[in-house]
Amino acid sequence: MKHLLLGALAAVTLHTAAWADEMKLAVTTSFHNSGLADALLPEIKKDLDLDVQLLVVGTGQAIRLGEAGDVDAILVHSKAAEEAFLAGGYGTHRREIMYNDFVFVGPKGDAAHIHDAENAAEALQKIADTQAAFVSRGDDSGTHKKELSLWSAAALDAEGFGTWYRAVGAGMGAALNTAAGMDAYIMSDRASWLNFGNKGDLELLFSGDPVLFNQYAYIPVNAAQHLHVQTEQAAQLEDWLVSKKAETLINAYQINGEALFVFNGQR
Secondary structure, three states, X not given: OHHHHHHHHHHHHHHHHHHHOEEEEEEEHHHHHOOHHHHHHHHHHHHHOOEEEEEEEOHHHHHHHHHHOOOOEEEEOOHHHHHHHHHOOOEOOOEEEXXXXXXXXXXXXXXXXXXXXXXXXXXXXXXXXXXXOEXXXXXXXXXXXXXXXXXXXXXXOHHHOOOOEEEOXXXXXXXXXXXHHHOOEEEEEHHHHHOOOOOOOEEEEEOOOHHHEEEEEEEEEOOXXXXXXXXXXXXXXXXXXXXXXXXXXXXXXXXXXXXXXXXXXXX
């Protein structure tokens, strides 16, 4: 009986140790589509002996997973939503990690002539004026939230658009596929666009407006709300994400010679 009891305790100990080396991180589809996770995760495993299980969703869903305590941390890109998450007590703090930018992609013919636009608002106005086909993520993601804010800043209401505006309720890759199939305009983060293989007749037509800045931030879930949250592992990952090694890997990650992200984490 004593041996059985010791065996059971050992099994529990081993299980606990194994669990302690795992954590769940909700990340945006744009981050995942970039391919950067494939470069980072093996190094995280090597340095921390930590298995990071990614839940790939839009920012809105990532925040809801954090609120429910279904993940230990989130990596998202919508500052207003992040601040609301923190204000609700669901996260402990917000740590900026890296940034890239949003771009407007469309058919090479560029019927709306957005390539000539002076800013993002003018580009969107040209699309609306010509009622050129436009694909929206429509999924409450960080990209979708940003797109809606840009229409609003241009004094345009996406809810009143006609059939030329198609909200697909899907991730960045699926939305880009839809745009390629329709020869439609779409707003994408630069990383997803560069790593997208089915470009078809699409090309990057407009970028560079400062309002298209796209910051990614890491937020640990608050254990005061959910006692089971892996706070130690989330803290280890956070420290690694702002380390010199992470900075080198993030800045060096390229596709066809073009960098996808710029590290700006503060140590």
